[in-house]
Amino acid sequence: MAEFTYTTIGSDATSRSRFEDALRRLEETFGEQYPMYVGEKPIQAAKTAEVRSPIDRSILLGSVQLGTREHILGAVAAGQHAFPHWSGLGWKERTGILRLVADRIEQDLFLFAARITMEAGKTMNESLAESGEIVAMIRYYADVYEENVGYDRAMPHARPGEDSRSVMKPYGLWAVISPFNFPLALGGAMSAAALLTGNTVILKPTTEAPLSGIAFYRACIDGGVPPGSINLVTAPGSVFGESVSTHPNVDGIAFTGSRVVGMELFRQFAANSTYPKPIVAEMGSKNPVIVTEHADLDAAAEGVVRSAFTFSGQKCSAASRAYVHEAIRNDFIEILTGRLENLKVGDPREHDTFTGPLINAAAAEKFTRAVEQCRSDGGAIIAGGNLITGGQYGKGYYATPTLVTGLSRDHPLAREELFVPFLILDEIATLEEGISAANDTVYGLTAGIFSRNEQEVQTFFNTIRFGVCYANRRGGATTGAWPGSQPFTGWKGSGLSGRGAGGPYYLLSYVREQGQTRQVAP
Numbered sequence: 358m359a360e361f362t363y364t365t366i367g368s369d370a371t372s373r374s375r376f377e378d379a380l381r382r383l384e385e386t387f388g389e390q391y392p393m394y395v396g397e398k399p400i401q402a403a404k405t406a407e408v409r410s411p412i413d414r415s416i417l418l419g420s421v422q423l424g425t426r427e428h429i430l431g432a433v434a435a436g437q438h439a440f441p442h443w444s445g446l447g448w449k450e451r452t453g454i455l456r457l458v459a460d461r462i463e464q465d466l467f468l469f470a471a472r473i474t475m476e477a478g479k480t481m482n483e484s485l486a487e488s489g490e491i492v493a494m495i496r497y498y499a500d501v502y503e504e505n506v507g508y509d510r511a512m513p514h515a516r517p518g519e520d521s522r523s524v525m526k527p528y529g530l531w532a533v534i535s536p537f538n539f540p541l542a543l544g545g546a547m548s549a550a551a552l553l554t555g556n557t558v559i560l561k562p563t564t565e566a567p568l569s570g571i572a573f574y575r576a577c578i579d580g581g582v583p584p585g586s587i588n589l590v591t592a593p594g595s596v597f598g599e600s601v602s603t604h605p606n607v608d609g610i611a612f613t614g615s616r617v618v619g620m621e622l623f624r625q626f627a628a629n630s631t632y633p634k635p636i637v638a639e640m641g642s643k644n645p646v647i648v649t650e651h652a653d654l655d656a657a658a659e660g661v662v663r664s665a666f667t668f669s670g671q672k673c674s675a676a677s678r679a680y681v682h683e684a685i686r687n688d689f690i691e692i693l694t695g696r697l698e699n700l701k702v703g704d705p706r707e708h709d710t711f712t713g714p715l716i717n718a719a720a721a722e723k724f725t726r727a728v729e730q731c732r733s734d735g736g737a738i739i740a741g742g743n744l745i746t747g748g749q750y751g752k753g754y755y756a757t758p759t760l761v762t763g764l765s766r767d768h769p770l771a772r773e774e775l776f777v778p779f780l781i782l783d784e785i786a787t788l789e790e791g792i793s794a795a796n797d798t799v800y801g802l803t804a805g806i807f808s809r810n811e812q813e814v815q816t817f818f819n820t821i822r823f824g825v826c827y828a829n830r831r832g833g834a835t836t837g838a839w840p841g842s843q844p845f846t847g848w849k850g851s852g853l854s855g856r857g858a859g860g861p862y863y864l865l866s867y868v869r870e871q872g873q874t875r876q877v878a879p
Contacts, residue, residue, distance in 0.1 A: 448507025
């Protein structure tokens, strides 16, 4: 099997041909109706919801069931019923099964990527990277679990004649809530971590892009995960969140989404539990980039563009604030705007497209409001600021990469996560000022710096209060974490766990320790 990294995923002719073939194969499935899966049964609901492509809203990708509270309660019961068998298999057997799941996804890697492109609007490279990421993530977690011998280790003897061990045990049933922007990698990674460590799962794919989650569920079953150990419910987010956060038999929640929703889940789960239960949550951010007077401006401009505007800024790790030293501000803006002028916004199926559509009308409205608010409050639009309409753009929501200046640091646009291609550039006089401004936020997910001065870089790493930090990263100033290389964890309002996805400690979020001591006969 291939080892996926960012260096092995590219836009070569062979990849392009395989991707286009996968798009044609996927087109044959358009319009299908997809059931939910609870235990061993495919489930139909009284109502369904259409899944349309953000590329072209006239394309009906399929229909999914509108699950109800009753379906969710059934999935809870199925997960509970399956837990003794799945957790009892032992870590070696579960690890082997999850590796088979990764193999199954890899076999259809381009079809998984094509599905992401059609339902989320990512370019080929972005979709292939996400498909490769879930394969790499599962294998990395399996390796970590194996290296730690299933988190079962002998402990020193406190007394003669005793045998003591530390054993990490699964909590039970986890509800996994997936976002639209990484519909395969994030929902799949949270589910895989829970399953690997012996928990059972109810997976709720995102409403906007549910087909990748359904495909992941099928890969799990094909790889050998028993039905009921993983269940799939396509219910509205509010119904699902309320149902699982108030249910006494849900033992943990893994969530990726907005801070508002994540904190509401946290409060509901705590309020409705008779004892503390774990939540693993990644809740967005307002990610800063600092460009000092010692920066390589070409590298900084490329890194900022890739970070702020790929996938139209719809990443929790996307750069949205740039703090640029006053001595190089004008030069940096000139280089940055020059790059923006040459970016193609359009159909992500076309090979020369840099970024595709916004996910829906609500995102387009948020973009428009941000531009209007910037103008009305004295900000200046340096580049972009428009929705593209007419022709091929008429059936989706396409926004130009937008660079603005002149907003105060306490302005709502400088403090609230927008999830659109909207970057605020601010001027600083010192590195210390930049770090202070960068840290002045409730969020703390990703941050970057560009400087050829090693002392500045080390000062940044020592004092920045974000979980994922980069220096001089041309390929993405704040984006592009890869399993086993960059643990992905949010600080402050960006996360609840403190252990990064794709890092060596993440699996510990899904288990709890049990000390086992037995008296050994003399």
